[in-house]
Every structure is written in C-alpha cells, then in structure tokens.
Amino acid sequence: MTMEEMKNEAETTSMVSMTLYAVMYPVFNEVKSFSSLAGSEVRSLFGQAEKENPGLTQDIIMKILEKKKVEVNFTESLLRMAADDVEEYMIDRSEQEFQDLNDKARALKHILSKIPDEINDRVRFLQTIKDIASAIKELLDTVNTVFRKYQYQNRRALEHQKKEFVKYSKSFSDTLKTYFKDGKAINVFVSANRLIHQTNLILQTFKTVA
C-alpha cells in the first residue's frame, strides 16, 4: 500500500466512524452470539454503509437516542466505550514487539476511557494524566522498537501515522491546559476520543504494512 493509499484509508476511517466500532461492534457481537450469520451480515452492511457515508452510524445512534428521549452525553459515553479491543485493528503477528504494541495500545485506551470517572476529582485526575503520559511514552517506545528491528518498504506510512499520533497527543495536552482554565470537560472527552482513534489507526497501519 502506498503512502497516498494509507492517507486515504486513514481519512476514510475518520473520527466519525469511531461510533461504528466503539458502539455498534459490541452489539453485532451479541447478535452473533445467537445468530452468527445475522451478526456477520449486519456488521458487514454497516461497515460498507459507513465507508460510503462516514458518520452515518453516529447519525443513526443519535436519532435513536433522540427518539427514545434518552438524555446521555454522547461524547462521554463514546469515550467510556472506546477502550475495548477492535478485532480489525489488533495485530495478529506473534512476535513479542507486535504483541507489546497491542498491549500498550490497549493500556492507553483503557486509561483514556477512565477520564470521565476521574475528571471531577483534581487529585485523581492529575494521577490519571500521569498514567496517560506513561502510557503514551510506552506506546511510542514500542513503535520505535518495531521501527528499529524491522525494515519496511512502506516505512514512510508508519512514520506518518506515528507523527499523527504525536500530533494528537500534543493536542490532548493543549486541551488539558485549556480545561484547567475554563473547566469545560467536554473538550477533554473529544480530544481523548481522537487520541483513542489515533491509537487504533497506529495498530491498523502496522497491521496493514507489517
């Protein structure tokens, strides 16, 4: 896959599609548990529809919530649900470095998903931020380790994805600084969701290129 194709893939798998894998995939898995065929089919159909119309799944969910008059903060809920592993993004190579990559990504997503529970207690939230910092560092270290050990034809694509991840990490840091001034937690949730999405894209990129 060329650099351009990777970029297009990432743009297509944009932030809005996070609702599909964070919210709907667990639902499809439940459907699968009593009808494997039905579960696979509906998953495939939704995936196709989302690819053609990014954001479709989110719109459907929002409409359902509206219809049922369910008052829920969608962004916060998405963040709480986003920690789960997404099969499509997990690297299925057995080498230790790739398993580490899966583990570090999972750890980071898990800590980020805890933000809504911790944000109202300053002391605990500061501890969470430190944990996030350590998790980001460990993930990047693991990415660097894979770079060092393996030569790839499409190294540029991997470096680009790493750069994007760093960019969104910095953005998350900036959002936190603003939060401590204005107290608007929703922006932290949005930024955390973006960072989780970038974490998944790193896994996807390594899965595709490696």
Next chain:
Amino acid sequence: MEEDVKKVKKPGIVSPFKRVFLKGEKGRDKKAQEKTTERRALHTFSLSLPDHRIDPDILLNDYIEKEVKYLGQLTSVPGYLNPSSRTEVLQLIDNARKSHQLAGQLTSEQDAVVSLSAYNVKLVWRDGEDIILRVPIHDIAAVSYIRDDSLHLVVLKTAQEAGVSPCPSTCPDLSKSMTLGSLSESGAVLVEVCCLLVLAVDNKAAAEELCLLLSQVFQIVYTESTIDFLDRAIFDGATTPTRHLSLYSDDSSSKVDVKEAFEAEASTFSFQGSLEAGDNSPSPSSTPASPQTKTASEGELSTTATELLQDYMTTLRTKLSSHEIQQFATLLHEYRNGASIHEFCINLRQLYGDSRKFLLLGLRPFIPEKDSQHFENFLETIGVKDGRGIITDSFGRYRRTASSASDSTTNGNGAVRGDGDVGGSDERLAPSEGDEWDRMISDISNDIEALGVSMDQEGVTP
C-alpha cells in the same frame, strides 16, 4: 499599683513615680497605637466562600497577603513526623516553647505577614517588613491546622537544606524513614529531617482560609508540573531516533513536503511553556528561516531526520526565552567551531537547568559520530538517557519496557551503547552521506543562530 499611687496622691502634685513610669507607659501605648495605625494595608482579595476560592491568575501573576503571628521555625525535625498527628506536632511545639526555641507568649512582637503566590511562601515582619524567610512551594510537604484551646496554629512542614541528621536507633518510627538510612559511626541511624514553620492566626476561620489558599497553590503548581510531565513524555517518545535512520528516503516517490510539515507543526500544535519558562508560544512574526528553500536539498534526507530536526527547533522556541535561544545558538556555534563536546554539554546543561534537561535528548541528531559516545555518557550522568530520570523524578511512575532496556549495541571498542544512537556503530556512514548530514546540520545550526539574532532584533522579551 497605678491606682494605689493615684489614691495617695494629693491633687495638683504629680508623683515622681507617675511622672517617670506612667509617662513611659503612656508613651509606649501611644507608640503601639501609632504603629497599628501606621501599618500598611495588606495586599489581599475577596475570596469566594465557602472554600475561599481565588482566581488562579492572582497566585500565578500576583500574590495575596495574610496577617499571622510567627512563633518560629523548628529545624532538624525527623522527617517521619506525621503532620496529621495533633499529638506529635503539639509535643514538638510544647518542647520547643519550653526551651524557648519558639515564642511563648504571643504579643505584637510576633506580628508578621505571610505572602502567598504560586512560587513561594514569604514571611516578613509586620513592622519594618524585614524578611524572615522564604519557602519555595516545592519545598512544602504538608500544612496542618491545630487548635490548641484558644491558640490557632498553622504549621508548615518543609524541606531542610542539610538533608540528614543522626537519630537514635531507638526511634519508634524508624521504619518510616529508612529510604536514606545509613549507620553512623556511633551506631545511630541517619534519617531525613525537615523543618516546621509555626504560625498562629486569630481564629479558626483565618486558619482554614490560609490552609485552603495553600491548597489552591499546590493545585496550581502540581497541575502545571503534571502537564509538563505529559509534554516531556510525548516529546521523549516522539524524538527518540531509530537505529535505521538513513540519509536517503526509502521511497523515492514520496518526497517530503518539509514546509507543509513544519508549518503544520508550528502553527497548529505546540508545547506550552511551563511556569519557569514562561509563556513562550511561538509568535507568528518570529518564524524561522523559510524551509521551502531547503526542500530540494533536504529531500535527500529521510523524513524522520528532517522532521526530528525541525521538531527540535519548534520545541526550542516554545521552551526557551529569546535570550536563551541566543545563548543556545552561541553554544552551538562554538561547538561547531571547535569547542569540545564536554564543554558543549556542560554549558547546555547549565542553560537548560534541571527542569528542561530533557531537551538534551533532542540534540542527538546534532551530535556527530565522533562525539556521540561522550554525549550518551553525559546524558546518563544527568539522568535523562532514554527518559530515565525524567519520569521517575517526582512521581516514580515510569517503568522501562523490557525491549528498550535490553536493546543495546556495542561499538568497535567494546563499550556498551544504548539504543537510539544516531548512526550506530554497525552502520558507519559513508563519507558522502556523512558530508550530506554535516551540511544539513550546518544549515539547521545556522537557522537556529539566525533565529536567535532575529528575535533579538525584534526586541522579543521573555
């Protein structure tokens, strides 16, 4: 006695006793009254109840004063003292008052002013404003409020400069302090010590107000340092170079658009300055030498190399003041004109200070092969190699991954080198590649020097 004197006194005659003593008394009372009326107003603000919230900007850019009584400071207090234990703290204070280390009776002589900001707690005498002491916030371990009958004490547990003191081995809570323990010749165990700064306030409300203000100061300071910690972790992970760093792009069809990459970095996302560095967000007017002129020559370098160097420049502009950038440029110039790597490292360490020593990590791409061993050793001695010392400094949270800990190479001399070295021993650069790299470094160094000069000409102040 005064009344007795008055009764005996015949009208019209002033008793010599009265003339001498009472006049003096009246004089002193008068002076005390005058003193009270002469005292300047405190620099204070109204606080939102019930938690006495204050605008963080006041603590960051201003200060707030409160009136207290300064009883004294106890030194060489065992560090294992529990500041939450009323009994322990009062026992120390009582003993100190008995031995006159702390003031016994409270009079106007102990009147003082405590000045609070996000940087330090300063104590000055109420009259005369002579400074008593100043404690940086990071030296304060705990603040306690103890009510002892009519006395409302606020006690600050702070660091002491001389770190250790002998303690009898029979000390009951020795186990709490064994982190730095070692046996002295007498068999006593050396323990960490601290100071207790003992203040008194008028009432419970004043004590609670002071404690809550200090709590807010801690919140500000530790929030800032936590964010700084996050920034450093991201920086460290982002800039660790790879062993396979090459001068030529792997994919000839994907030339780097350096200008786009750099401007996206600089304009959209940047590191915010810490408390110490001040707010050094890059200003739109002080853009570095335009990278588009470099695109053709930089195209032969890999994306990672170019971006690492450009990233470092961006970070410098956010972490250093204009004066410091000039100093950095001077040091870089001197190094490139023959100064030793040792001198370069020492001077940079001094320039960056303790809080910014992690910036040295980003210099790896600048260090030529011949000096890289010394540079790596230097990083290790100051505790920043591969992030060690940055993340465990204050919080002890960092866990090195097994892969990064074990991944190391040896150079031709058999000395062990850490991972992440640019141009590792088993990949010596061919002369033409080395020349290209050297020229690139020269260009970037010139850009940094030019940045320092241009900021000086624009009159940018930190």
